[in-house]
Amino acid sequence: MNGEVRITPELVAEHGLTAEEYARILEILGREPNLVELGIFAVMWSEHCSYKSSKTHLAKFPTTAPWVICGPGENAGVVDIGDGLAAVFKMESHNHPSFIEPYQGAATGVGGILRDVFTMGARPVALLDALRFGDPAHPRTRWLVSGVVAGIGGYGNCVGVPTVGGETTFHRAYDGNILVNVMCVGIAPADRVFYARAAGVGNPVVYVGAKTGRDGIHGATMASAEFDERSEEKRPTVQVGDPFTEKLLIEACLELMASDCVVAIQDMGAAGLTSSSCEMAARGGTGIELDLDAVPLREEGMTAYEIMLSESQERMLLVLREGREDQARRIFAKWDLDFAVIGKVTGSGRLVARHGGRTVVDVPVAAVSGASPVYDRPFELPAPAAPYDPDERVDRIAADEALLRLLGSPDLASRRWIYEQYDYMVMADTVQRPGGDAAVVRIHGSNRGLALTTDCTPRYCAADPRTGGCQAVAESYRNLTAVGARPLAITNCLNFGNPERPAIMGQLVAAIEGMSEACRALDYPVVSGNVSLYNETMGRAILPTPQVGGLGLVEDLDRMVGIAWSEEGLRLLLVGDTVGWLGCSLFLRELFGLEAGAPPPVDLAAERRHADFVRGCIAAGLVRACHDLSDGGLAVAVAEMCLASGGGARIHLPPRVGLRNAWLFGEDQARYLLAVAPHTVGELARRAAAAGVPMVEIGDTGGDALILGDARPISLAVLRRAHEAWFPRYMEG
Amino acid sequence: MRAAVVTFPGSNCDRDLAVAMEAVFGRPVLRVWHADSELPPVDVVGIPGGFSYGDYLRPGAIAARSPILRAVIRAAERGVAVLGICNGFQILTEAGLLPGALIRNVGLAFVCREVELEVATTASPFTCAYPARARIRLPVAHHDGNYVADVETLDRLEAEDRIAFRYLDNPNGSARGIAGVLNARRNVLGMMPHPERACDPKLGGTDGIPLFRSLLSALVA
Numbered sequence: 001m002n003g004e005v006r007i008t009p010e011l012v013a014e015h016g017l018t019a020e021e022y023a024r025i026l027e028i029l030g031r032e033p034n035l036v037e038l039g040i041f042a043v044m045w046s047e048h049c050s051y052k053s054s055k056t057h058l059a060k061f062p063t064t065a066p067w068v069i070c071g072p073g074e075n076a077g078v079v080d081i082g083d084g085l086a087a088v089f090k091m092e093s094h095n096h097p098s099f100i101e102p103y104q105g106a107a108t109g110v111g112g113i114l115r116d117v118f119t120m121g122a123r124p125v126a127l128l129d130a131l132r133f134g135d136p137a138h139p140r141t142r143w144l145v146s147g148v149v150a151g152i153g154g155y156g157n158c159v160g161v162p163t164v165g166g167e168t169t170f171h172r173a174y175d176g177n178i179l180v181n182v183m184c185v186g187i188a189p190a191d192r193v194f195y196a197r198a199a200g201v202g203n204p205v206v207y208v209g210a211k212t213g214r215d216g217i218h219g220a221t222m223a224s225a226e227f228d229e230r231s232e233e234k235r236p237t238v239q240v241g242d243p244f245t246e247k248l249l250i251e252a253c254l255e256l257m258a259s260d261c262v263v264a265i266q267d268m269g270a271a272g273l274t275s276s277s278c279e280m281a282a283r284g285g286t287g288i289e290l291d292l293d294a295v296p297l298r299e300e301g302m303t304a305y306e307i308m309l310s311e312s313q314e315r316m317l318l319v320l321r322e323g324r325e326d327q328a329r330r331i332f333a334k335w336d337l338d339f340a341v342i343g344k345v346t347g348s349g350r351l352v353a354r355h356g357g358r359t360v361v362d363v364p365v366a367a368v369s370g371a372s373p374v375y376d377r378p379f380e381l382p383a384p385a386a387p388y389d390p391d392e393r394v395d396r397i398a399a400d401e402a403l404l405r406l407l408g409s410p411d412l413a414s415r416r417w418i419y420e421q422y423d424y425m426v427m428a429d430t431v432q433r434p435g436g437d438a439a440v441v442r443i444h445g446s447n448r449g450l451a452l453t454t455d456c457t458p459r460y461c462a463a464d465p466r467t468g469g470c471q472a473v474a475e476s477y478r479n480l481t482a483v484g485a486r487p488l489a490i491t492n493c494l495n496f497g498n499p500e501r502p503a504i505m506g507q508l509v510a511a512i513e514g515m516s517e518a519c520r521a522l523d524y525p526v527v528s529g530n531v532s533l534y535n536e537t538m539g540r541a542i543l544p545t546p547q548v549g550g551l552g553l554v555e556d557l558d559r560m561v562g563i564a565w566s567e568e569g570l571r572l573l574l575v576g577d578t579v580g581w582l583g584c585s586l587f588l589r590e591l592f593g594l595e596a597g598a599p600p601p602v603d604l605a606a607e608r609r610h611a612d613f614v615r616g617c618i619a620a621g622l623v624r625a626c627h628d629l630s631d632g633g634l635a636v637a638v639a640e641m642c643l644a645s646g647g648g649a650r651i652h653l654p655p656r657v658g659l660r661n662a663w664l665f666g667e668d669q670a671r672y673l674l675a676v677a678p679h680t681v682g683e684l685a686r687r688a689a690a691a692g693v694p695m696v697e698i699g700d701t702g703g704d705a706l707i708l709g710d711a712r713p714i715s716l717a718v719l720r721r722a723h724e725a726w727f728p729r730y731m732e733g
Numbered sequence: 734m735r736a737a738v739v740t741f742p743g744s745n746c747d748r749d750l751a752v753a754m755e756a757v758f759g760r761p762v763l764r765v766w767h768a769d770s771e772l773p774p775v776d777v778v779g780i781p782g783g784f785s786y787g788d789y790l791r792p793g794a795i796a797a798r799s800p801i802l803r804a805v806i807r808a809a810e811r812g813v814a815v816l817g818i819c820n821g822f823q824i825l826t827e828a829g830l831l832p833g834a835l836i837r838n839v840g841l842a843f844v845c846r847e848v849e850l851e852v853a854t855t856a857s858p859f860t861c862a863y864p865a866r867a868r869i870r871l872p873v874a875h876h877d878g879n880y881v882a883d884v885e886t887l888d889r890l891e892a893e894d895r896i897a898f899r900y901l902d903n904p905n906g907s908a909r910g911i912a913g914v915l916n917a918r919r920n921v922l923g924m925m926p927h928p929e930r931a932c933d934p935k936l937g938g939t940d941g942i943p944l945f946r947s948l949l950s951a952l953v954a
Contacts (some may be wrong), residue, residue, distance in 0.1 A: 157843055420846050423843070425874060428749040732921075
């Protein structure tokens with residue numbers, strides 16, 4: 001078929017390329033591409049692979065710090081965590097496939113991000129998932145939740161990497177386009193991190209892992225288009241995952257990387273063999289020659305087009321040192337995995353592929369992977385929403401009733417139904433389980449830990465993407481701080497609608513600016529990330545969702561804290577200023593049906609000051625329990641602490657509180673709730689005053705009920721029922 | 734105390750089990766590969782959790798027919814202690830070393846949580862260090878942990894005091910709340926809960942330690 005199919009404008013359009021992009025291809029090649037080459041340009045220049053709409057704005061992210069070993073551009077980000085070790089981490093979206101086929105879409109999302117991490121020589125040690133679903137009442141939502149959660153569990157549990165955290169929220173804006181963002185964290189020796197740079201002319205290019213089939217062809221192109229009513233027809237482009245093969249691949253690759261056989265390694269993810277070979281050659285400034293007849297195939301009669309574009313899972317491409325093929329082959333034979341030398345590194349700067357005795361691809365790698373068009377798309381920055389001015393109507397609902405309804409609402413109800421389907425304990429290093437502010441996994445064999453969290457508040461981003469982007473970073477910083485960790489760096493997943501619409505592009509630009517500002521102010525750089533655009537169905541976009549994945553270091557696990565206290569008679573201290581900000585709050589949305597106002601402002605200097613204070617107090621052993629205040633404000637935070645502790649608490653409203661419910665449920669930022677021993681309150685107050693951090697004593701722990709001011713006491717049993725009931729009941733239908 | 738842990742393709746609790754054993758036994762644990770046909774001389778063999786051979790066919794079915802399992806069966810016949818945890822339990826039932834079978838959880842979903850158990854017998858080398866009828870907490874993490882056997886078998890297990898652990902809050906529908914069973918000779922134990930995940934206060938519990946201490950006192954006497 002190669003060279004025999006005429007390249008018509010229709011065929012070009014079917015490949016998602018514009019006429020201008022095609023003209024550029026003609027210019028680069030100096031001739032018409034054949035069909036295989038057209039397919040290669042189409043996937044490599046797709047939004048998913050080329051970041052053509054976001055590139056100019058992504059450059060605004062701060063990406064360096066003394067502890068950053070490798071920032072964006074590689075398979076994952078790498079930071080120094082001391083003791084000669086590095087943390088390798090990244091988050092990636094698998095939104096489109098998960099909407100079409102939730103189990104396999106989510107499962108292969110987990111598989112892909114695991115490969116991005118172990119391809120750098122790191123053993124994966126934790127997974128987290130940030131999930132956004134449509135309205136619970138939407139007929140498709142329950143099926144999607146059930147499939148996505150089962151898919152994540154099915155894959156993660158089998159590969160034996162604990163799924164330790166994440167978040168899940170619901171909003172009608174995701175009815176036609178859910179989000180599945182998966183984060184993976186691994187640990188590698190800091191001096192043995194592997195990069196995807198093909199080097200050494202003559203070195204063999206080796207294919208390992210599962211065989212290549214016809215699945216997932218043009219997955220990357222699908223992920224770069226909007227959905228319409230015919231999206232169901234895209235089901236065949238979703239790949240099928242095999243976590244067992246992945247587990248073998250992890251062990252075989254790590255065993256191989258412990259030898260000195262490997263020059264470069266990259267997984268065959270989106271755009272499969274095409275992107276892995278092009279990107280490795282481009283990064284190394286070399287070329288690659290492939291013999292497609294040597295590629296292990298699952299079925300007969302596959303064309304060059306199919307082999308180059310297949311997105312079959314659990315495959316890796318390696319460049320080995322010449323002469324080490326047999327040593328490497330033995331390792332893969334031991335793990336029962338395919339191993340085939342399929343080409344070699346050249347100095348030509350070109351990707352050349354032969355099939356059936358003919359040259360079927362001959363393209364310059366730098367142009368394919370680096371010269372994609374970059375669009376500085378027109379954008380309209382959104383007008384910030386006007387602040388919401390609450391009045392006495394918000395106090396017409398009793399505080400206890402408001403709390404119970406909030407705790408039982410879809411966005412705040414216990415996630416136990418989800419996380420109990422994930423093995424969050426395998427590897428026997430999970431020292432903070434799901435349900436707290438940040439998960440913590442111990443660095444194996446040490447008394448130090450990695451704190452991990454995923455954060456974003458899409459309703460804030462919708463009202464004001466700049467503040468929302470800033471808040472997502474700040475909340476992640478707080479969540480890490482709340483367990484006593486020093487925040488090191490973030491990864492992110494920028495999920496937005498169609499960037500060709502100026503309003504959507506404006507959301508993306510503003511969110512990136514807000515995130516960048518926060519990252520800079522907090523010394524909390526971006527080391528890896530992913531952009532997912534065209535999250536729209538029938539012209540309706542999702543809420544802007546710049547998902548943040550944060551990583552921090554706990555230097556001494558004996559000083560780590562959680563949200564649970566174990567004693568009665570502790571004092572509760574509220575750190576940070578409370579004005580009672582109800583704009584964009586869950587309180588307004590869940591109890592008054594109002595999605596109104598501006599999100600709470602983020603004062604980055606205060607965030608940093610308060611976090612340093614809290615972290616210092618935790619390190620000094622002055623804090624028994626700590627919780628970041630976020631969705632649902634103070635009342636929800638104290639309720640979650642009570643539930644985790646199995647004990648009650650009493651909150652005293654301050655005199656002249658103004659609107660009681662605004663104080664209890666407002667979502668003011670830069671706040672923490674600390675439980676401390678009574679005799680340390682003076683010491684904490686002195687430290688707070690010295691640091692210029694506002695802190696007030698607002699209650700104490702004890703009894704078996706939560707009492708909010710003069711509201712009716714809520715027994716722990718009632719509180720627990722409200723919190724636990726919604727999810728299982730919803731899923732049972 | 735000489736101990737070995739077997740690794741199958743797809744095992745994922747092999748390291749966790751070896752770490753827990755080493756901490757209690759105080760010496761290195763040998764690691765054995767599924768393709769080996771001989772076991773080194775040991776006092777106890779651990780068959781770890783995970784998804785051996787990807788759970789293809791049935792959980793444990795393929796591992797039960799692997800070269801190393803033939804060696805494990807011979808060792809069990811010689812009286813060597815064999816401890817199968819989670820997928821290890823599934824493998825031991827598939828291999829015929831223990832009666833019954835483990836089928837899909839009654840709720841059909843994977844379940845990962847800490848459960849309360851009763852130590853149903855202390856008359857075994859795996860449980861002798863627990864107080865009689867002790868109530869302990871261990872994690873479970875499985876999709877196919879629902880223990881089934883015919884009534885005669887269940888009656889016999891009870892009559893012969895071969896139920897090692899019972900769930901107090903049955904997470905998977907197991908017959909008579911059975912969480913762990915012994916063979917007739919009492920040197921083979923299969924259990925769905927993970928004692929190796931409860932040997933370190935930092936991980937949230939230490940109720941698994943007495944199981945390994947039991948082995949130490951029973952086998953090194």
